[in-house]
Amino acid sequence: MEKRIGxxxxxxTFSHEATQTYIxxxxxxxxxxxxxxxxxxxxxxxxxxxxxxxxxxxxxVPIENSLEGAINVTLDVLAKEEGFxxxxxxxxPINLNLVAKKGTKIEDIKTIISHPQPLGQCRNYLxxxxxxxxxxxxxxxxxAAQKVASADGTYAAVTSSIAAKTYGLDILDSNIQDAKNxxxxxxxxxxxxxxxxxxxxxxxxxxxxxxxGSLYKILDIFSLWDINMTRIESRPAKNELGQYIFFIDIDxxxxxxxxxxxxxxxKRKTSFYRFLGSYPAFGNLYDV
Amino acid sequence: MEKRIGxxxxxxTFSHEATQTYIxxxxxxxxxxxxxxxxxxxxxxxxxxxxxxxxxxxxxVPIENSLEGAINVTLDVLAKEEGFxxxxxxxxPINLNLVAKKGTKIEDIKTIISHPQPLGQCRNYLxxxxxxxxxxxxxxxxxAAQKVASADGTYAAVTSSIAAKTYGLDILDSNIQDAKNxxxxxxxxxxxxxxxxxxxxxxxxxxxxxxxGSLYKILDIFSLWDINMTRIESRPAKNELGQYIFFIDIDxxxxxxxxxxxxxxxKRKTSFYRFLGSYPAFGNLYDV
Numbered sequence: 001m002e003k004r005i006g007x008x009x010x011x012x013t014f015s016h017e018a019t020q021t022y023i024x025x026x027x028x029x030x031x032x033x034x035x036x037x038x039x040x041x042x043x044x045x046x047x048x049x050x051x052x053x054x055x056x057x058x059x060x061v062p063i064e065n066s067l068e069g070a071i072n073v074t075l076d077v078l079a080k081e082e083g084f085x086x087x088x089x090x091x092x093p094i095n096l097n098l099v100a101k102k103g104t105k106i107e108d109i110k111t112i113i114s115h116p117q118p119l120g121q122c123r124n125y126l127x128x129x130x131x132x133x134x135x136x137x138x139x140x141x142x143x144a145a146q147k148v149a150s151a152d153g154t155y156a157a158v159t160s161s162i163a164a165k166t167y168g169l170d171i172l173d174s175n176i177q178d179a180k181n182x183x184x185x186x187x188x189x190x191x192x193x194x195x196x197x198x199x200x201x202x203x204x205x206x207x208x209x210x211x212x213g214s215l216y217k218i219l220d221i222f223s224l225w226d227i228n229m230t231r232i233e234s235r236p237a238k239n240e241l242g243q244y245i246f247f248i249d250i251d252x253x254x255x256x257x258x259x260x261x262x263x264x265x266x267k268r269k270t271s272f273y274r275f276l277g278s279y280p281a282f283g284n285l286y287d288v
Numbered sequence: 289m290e291k292r293i294g295x296x297x298x299x300x301t302f303s304h305e306a307t308q309t310y311i312x313x314x315x316x317x318x319x320x321x322x323x324x325x326x327x328x329x330x331x332x333x334x335x336x337x338x339x340x341x342x343x344x345x346x347x348x349v350p351i352e353n354s355l356e357g358a359i360n361v362t363l364d365v366l367a368k369e370e371g372f373x374x375x376x377x378x379x380x381p382i383n384l385n386l387v388a389k390k391g392t393k394i395e396d397i398k399t400i401i402s403h404p405q406p407l408g409q410c411r412n413y414l415x416x417x418x419x420x421x422x423x424x425x426x427x428x429x430x431x432a433a434q435k436v437a438s439a440d441g442t443y444a445a446v447t448s449s450i451a452a453k454t455y456g457l458d459i460l461d462s463n464i465q466d467a468k469n470x471x472x473x474x475x476x477x478x479x480x481x482x483x484x485x486x487x488x489x490x491x492x493x494x495x496x497x498x499x500x501g502s503l504y505k506i507l508d509i510f511s512l513w514d515i516n517m518t519r520i521e522s523r524p525a526k527n528e529l530g531q532y533i534f535f536i537d538i539d540x541x542x543x544x545x546x547x548x549x550x551x552x553x554x555k556r557k558t559s560f561y562r563f564l565g566s567y568p569a570f571g572n573l574y575d576v
Contacts, residue, residue: 043415045411045415064524064529065524066524066526066528066529066530067524067526068360068524069360069522069523069524072356072357072408073408073411091529116404116425119425120360120361123333123361127331127333134426134427135425135427136424136425136426137404137407137423137424137425137426138424138425139422139423179526179527181526181527181528181529183529185529212516212517213511213516213517215507215517215520216507216508216510216511216517219503219504219507220504222504223501223504228500228501229500229501229503229504230530231522231530231532232503232520232522232532233522234357234519234520234521234522235357236352236353236354236355236356236357238354238355238467238469239467239469240354240469241352241354241379241469241471241473242354242518242519244519244520
């Protein structure tokens with residue numbers, strides 16, 4: 001069986017790295033029964049559009065970074081699109097490097113290019129070391145590396161080491177992220193629900209009625225059923241400033257009676273509700 | 289008396305616009321007793337550093353947009369720095385325009401430049417109308433406009449109309465933001481606490497112990513004291529993936545006994561806690 005997996009390209013992005021290590025971890029679980037075909041997309045929206053149109057079987061997209069927080073576009077698409085389910089999660093460490101053309105010196109650099117997420121992850125380093133240097137956004141760290149490779153020697157990029165290698169750039173400085181505890185969590189999205197594995201978590205999104213204490217009442221339901229909430233993330237509802245939708249992760253699988261009953265009650269008590277999937281929780285960060 | 293206010297410059301940014309309308313609203317309240325001196329800074333961190341070093345008396349920084357959500361850098365600085373208090377809030381509508389050099393046609397455009405926030409706010413518009421156009425990040429909408437003014441006619445920017453005017457650019461398309469309900473909330477930060485006005489709100493930030501149900505227990509305190517929570521925002525704790533700090537807004541002022549007692553209890557029950565200020569809640573969005 002062949003599985004087609006879409007990721008945020010081009011080659012050399014951390015999403016690409018995550019996809020490859022995810023596939024390797026799956027191969028260990030499934031043996032050689034499944035082969036994988038990777039397909040790169042230009043934006044997170046395009047990856048998920050590819051899934052919608054059945055160009056791919058699964059999409060792997062970043063959902064959360066340990067320093068920068070939620071990946072808003074992923075949350076917004078999950079809240080909006082029906083028929084997508086999270087079927088797995090995968091976590092990789094993010095090690096960032098300052099890369100430039102051979103011969104470039106630190107003091108030559110006038111512009112530093114990267115994706116906004118890695119730029120944010122090096123905020124202190126860039127602010128201290130490159131006070132008057134312009135920061136420029138690109139769609140991906142690979143595109144940033146590509147741009148630096150074709151520009152004059154006043155540009156540098158913040159990228160993975162694999163991207164530096166791909167575009168023939170020198171690493172001027174490595175592990176430049178402000179905190180060394182830099183991980184990104186990816187979710188694997190499919191149109192098919194995942195069966196219970198026994199070490200599962202469940203994700204939902206909802207909005208409450210605009211009444212005092214309405215979020216508290218929802219969390220009360222989880223407390224009543226002794227269900228552990230592991231994450232809450234709010235996003236603007238986009239209809240009015242001060243209105244929010246909430247993404248919540250809980251322990252357990254929808255096939256478990258308690259989880260099913262609690263979520264049935266949550267659905268009754270919310271003005272908008274969507275089940276985003278039950279899937280195995282990622283094992284150990286340091287197994288990667 | 290002169291008050292020195294720092295904002296995210298240069299001239300023509302939405303922060304500049306917010307600062308001017310804030311000053312006008314203050315002049316209505318205070319009469320001509322207070323005059324204002326505006327000082328532009330290059331980054332949100334620099335605005336707050338200016339306040340720390342007493343180069344300014346107050347800083348005005350964006351904290352939340354009705355479409356894109358929280359401004360992470362503002363939240364992260366508020367959580368980290370001691371001795372800063374929110375003393376007021378101000379909300380302005382954000383109307384975005386596609387601007388370019390005189391004579392540029394829509395089909396000429398190869399690169400669109402702006403701050404990541406407005407680019408996000410026009411995600412659908414840009415994705416539909418400019419499928420293969422490169423999006424490039426700049427520090428501010430003004431810098432984007434400046435860049436377009438000095439580039440060849442294949443560039444466009446997403447900016448305020450005041451920025452287009454400042455840099456002599458044509459407006460090719462206006463109100464291009466995906467949702468028309470686009471507002472940004474700013475907070476005014478000072479080293480001096482604000483007295484009770486009778487229509488106040490209070491902001492805190494905390495982290496809970498890493499135990500099941502610990503966030504629920506905090507919200508339980510507000511429920512017990514009949515205090516209405518109007519906002520909850522999580523940010524990564526940055527020490528470990530899956531650990532968070534929470535920003536919460538409640539109705540009322542710290543000088544009120546109930547608020548004081550509830551927050552004393554919250555402080556006891558959290559592993560990290562910081563009071564971020566009590567201040568008058570913004571009146572009416574449509575008075576602006």
